Amino acid sequence: MTSLATIGNELYTGKRSIDFIGRRRTWFAIAGALMVLSLMLVGFKGLNAGIEFKGGSQFTVSGTETMDQQLAHDVLAGLGEGEPPRVSEVGGSSLRVQTSALTDEETQQVQEDLATAYDVPVEDVTATFVGPTWGQSVTAKAVQGLVIFLALVSVVMAAYFRTWTMSLAAIGALIHDLVVTVGVYALVGFEVTPASVIGFLTILGYSLYDTVVVFDKVRENNANVLHQKRRTYAEGANLAVNQTLVRSINTSITGLLPVASILFVGAFLLGAGTLRDISLALFVGMLLSTWSSVFIAAPLEVTLRERQRPIAKHTKQVLAHRAKARATDVAAPDGADADLAPSVADLGVGIVAGQHLGHDAQPKRKKGRR
Template sequence: MTRKAIIALIVFLILVSVVLAIYFRTWTMAAAAVIALLHDLIITVGIYALTGLEVSPATMIGFLTILGYSMYDTVVVFDKVRENTQDAARTGRRTYAQAANYAVNQTLVRSINTSVVALLPIASLLVVGYFFIGPGTLLDLSLALFIGIAVGTYSSIFVATPVLASLRSREPSIKEQDRRALAYQAAQSKALDEVGGEHRSAESISGVIEPEQEKAVASAQSRARSRREIHPRAKREE
């Protein structure tokens, strides 16, 4: 059973890596997703090892099932990451890490809600299997699913995306994008200082400028240009 489980896991990881590399058109997203999957597997198997729980064929089925669930959650987050990072590369207003972090914030509530909805019926099966049915296939499967889905939700948010941002940060194109974004944010922050602190929000402090702030910045820059045009003329009249 152990040998067959290892073979199934290796085949699963190879196929997933190929499919993700083709879908996202980059190996870094595939690598980050596989690292998150290995994290889920290690944590889930580690809990079984620490507690001494029995590993049955139903448990192995649960392990493979949670890998599929975790991959689904990771792909949803990565879709938003790809959308935001492409927009950031086009506009030059966010670094890659900032765009990826924004994608995680946008999908955070959805990921949590999806996981809670999935965990509730599994928890019911776990309670029924433990108190009414006793040890068996139902209990083994529900326990593996409960642990794996909870860990998979965590990894999709806190492991997969940070690993992806770390891998991409070494690429020359991403370094150039980050340089342009930081320069843009520094210029905007300087203009916001001229406008005043009342226009500054928590998001602008992190380097992300909102449309309302851009209007205030444009107004401040316009007034600054007007002053530069008026002062030389006043000096000539003197």
């Protein structure tokens, strides 16, 4: 069985290749469908906003010997037909009960009833009230931070890569990751808390890191693309994606393992809490960022770049040059004169994406002065 190291070496040298760029319409269709589905889920099903965003009352029962959540539901059943309460475990001996906003009399009564139901002193049942204005402030700050982040990323990437196409493609990948992650939250009903929002914003930085690694290789492979006829810009970009594929996978696995551990500890050992809320967003977002950097960012950048006149003209020249070389090679007569006919290799025909030929696929680097 071929090892991952061997596959990575073959992908880097060009001996083995996957045509990521050539199939970009398929990846765009999948990404578009995921984003539309995510927006539909958010629109029709909605997000399970935490108490910090919509306000309400929260009770914490500490030191209980039983974790039977039905006892809390029975206590709160007499509050009327409002929004059903949410009961969750916090650690190994505490329960968190969230309800809609209650009056002072109702709050005191629920405290006493919960203490009786779980056989703990009333002092071990704490009650807090969270107003919706705090959640609105958090939301506004998160949106403000997102807008500032995207603006700064656009400027920095455009300055670093000296082209707006990579900047715009990176922003497109970031938006895809964010939208689909929110859609996953809507689908499975994860509670959205301020910790989740922090996780959403953290995703952007991780996704950007993966994209920059790919784009840096694209820029290196296509540094002098207009001065040769061996490959098109798209073929150089496809080689770059293949060369960074194993690195992206290894980086994702390395990052996902500790996040998965935190998610397991937060969800199953400690119960609902900040660890679970932030790790859920990170786990989903890190998976998506690996996908988007390979299947969305690079193909989108090539699509934008091929709309530029110099790149479009060069692509036509390379394809015409390649067709001429093949036609000449096929038309060469048998016999002694065949050696005089120019071959495909003599004309310097490039390596077709998805059909690389070992070290010949590598961009030729200029030797520095010694």
